[in-house]
Amino acid sequence: MAGTLTERYIGAVTRSLQPDAQNDVRAELEASIADAVEARVEQGENQADAEHAVLTDLGDPAVLAAGYADRPLHLIGPAYYLTWWRLLKLLLWIVPATAMVGVTIANAIADKPIGEIIGQAVVVGITTIVHVAFWTTMVFFILERTGADTGMKWSVDSLPEAQEDGVGRRDLIASLVFLGVASAAFLWDRFIGFALFSGDSIDVGIGLGSQTIAVPILDPDLWPWWTGGALVLIGLEALLAIAVYAGRGWRPALAAVNTVLAIAFAAGAVYLVGTGQLMNPDFLQFTLYRDDVPSDVGRILSVLLIVGIVGVAVWDIIDGWLKTRRARLGMR
Template sequence: MTVTLADRYVAATIRTLPPALQAEVRDELDTSIADAIGARTDAGEALEAAERAVLTELGDPDVLAAGYADRPLHLIGPKYYLTWWRLLKLLWAIVPACAAVGVAIGGMVADDPVGTIIGEVVVVIIGTIVHVAFWTTLVFVILERTGADTGIRWSVDSLPEPHETGARRSDLIWSLIMLGVFAAALLWDRFIGFVLVADGDVDVSEGLGSQTSAIPILDPALWPWWLGATLVVIGVEAAIAVAVFVRGRWTPVLAMANTVAAIVFATGALYLLVTQQLLNPVFVDFIIGWGDVPDEVGRILVIVLGIVIVGIPIWDIIDSWLKVRRSRVGLSSR
C-alpha cells in the first residue's frame, strides 16, 4: 500500500495528540484534505500538485496539533508574562546585590586579596542573575503548561503612585531636618559625648583633656579639621536641597554636585575608618572591649561600619539621579 503525502501529514499531526483525540482528528483531517484536493483537481490541477498545495496551506503539523490540543507554543504567554517580568525585575534588583554583599563581607572577613574579592563578587553576580532568571522562568513555564491560576488580578488599586521628584516643600523640610540632626549629633558627640559612664570607670584623660561622665564615639582628634570638613559637606547638601526646591526639580548639575559631596564624605570617612582614626579609642575599649575581642570580630565590626559608610552615599547618589530621570519624564509628558 502506497503511503501518500496526506497520510504522512495526518500521522505527523496526530502523533502528539492525546489518544482520545487521535481518531477524531484523523477522520476530520482525512475528510477536509480529501475535499480540498478534490476541489483543486476538479478545477484542472494535477493530483500531486493539488495535494502539495493543500498540505502547504495547512502548515506545520505540529502547529496544527497544538491547536487541536489547546497547547501553547510559547514559553510564557500573555496570561503570565507581565507577572513574570515584574517579579523577575524585582528579584534581579534584590538577590544579586544581597549575594554580592554577602560574598564581599565573607572575603573581607577571611582577609582575601582585593582582586580575589572583586573576582568572586563578579562571578556571584553573574551566576545569581542567571539562576534567578532560569528558576523564575521555569516556575512560570510550569504554570503556563498546567494552566494554574496565580490569583493575581489587575485593579485600579494597582496603578503606580506618582514618582517622587524630591522638589516638594516636605522633601526640603525633611532633608534640612535630617542634615541638622546629623550636624548637631557630631557637635554633641565632640563637646558633650553620647556614652555616659560613672566617674572612675574609665580613664578618659587621653584625648579628652579631663575626666568626664560622657565618652565621645568619634575620635576627639578629628576636631577641628575633619569634623569641620564634614560640617561643610553637610552645608553643601543643605544648599543642594534648597536649590532643588527653588528649581522645582532635580537637574543633572545638582545631581552631580550631590554625587561629588557624597563621594567626598564616603572617601574621607572610609579613610579614617581604615586607618583607625574614626572611632574614639576610649569608646572602643569601654563599649566593645576591643582588646578582649578576637581579631575576626573586630574586623567584622569594621567591615559592617564600612558598608554603612559606603552604602548610604551610594543610595543617595542613585536616588538623586533617578529623580533627575523622573523630572525629565515629567517635563516631556507635559
C-alpha cells in the same frame, strides 16, 4: 496630592511611552474615557462607579501601553508576561546585590586580599543573575504549560498615586532638619561626648557628676580638619536640598552634584575606618579592647561599617538619578 482614577490610569499608560507619543495618547485616552463614562452616567450609573467600570474594562495599563508602543508581550505568553517581567526586575534588583554584599562581607571578615574579594563578588553576582533569570523564567514556563493561576489580577484599585512635579516643602524641611541634627551630633560628640560610662571604670572624658562621664565616640583628633570637612559637606547637602526645592525637582546637574557629595563623604569615611582613625581610642579601649571581647570583633564591625557607608552612598546616588529620570519623563 492624589489624582483622579482617570489621571492615575492615563499616567500609568503613558509613563513607559516615548515622550513624543505621550501627549497624543493622553489626549486620546482622556476623550475616549470621558465619552464612555458619560454614556454610563446617562444610563443611570453614578460618576464614580461609571469611571471605575470604564477603567476596569480597559484593563491593565501596561498591556494598553504595549499596544500603543507596538511592543508585543511574547516570550512567556500574554497571560503571564507582565507578571514574569515585573517579578524578574524586582529579583534582579535585590538578589544579586544581596549575594555580592554577603560574599564581600564574609571574605573581608576572613581577611582575604582585596583582589580576591572583588573577583569572588563579581563571579557570585554574574552567577546569581543567570540563576535568577533562568529559574524565574522556568517557573513561569511551567505555570503557562499547566494552566495554573498565579493569583495576580490587575484592578483599578492598584493604580499608583499621581506623582507631584517638583519637591514639596515638607521634603525640604525634613532634609534640613536631618542635616541640622547631623551637624549638631558631630559637634556634641566632639565637645561633650555621646558615650556615658561610670567614672570608676574609665578616667577620660568630661565629668558629669561623681558617677558618670561622657566620652566622644569619634576620635577627637579629627577636629578641626576632618570634622570641619564633614560639616562643609553637610552644608553643601543643605544647599542642594534648597536648590532642588527652588527648581521644583531634580535635574541632571543636581544629580551630578549629589553624586560627587556622596562619593566624597563615603570616600573620607571609608578611609578613616580603614586606617583606624575614625573611632576614639579611649572609647574603643573601654568597649572592644577588653579581655571578655573576642579579638576579631573590632575588625568585623569595621567591615560592616564600611559596607553600610558604601551602601548608603550608592543608594543616595541611585535615588538622585532615579528622581531625575522621573522628573524628565514628567516634563511635557
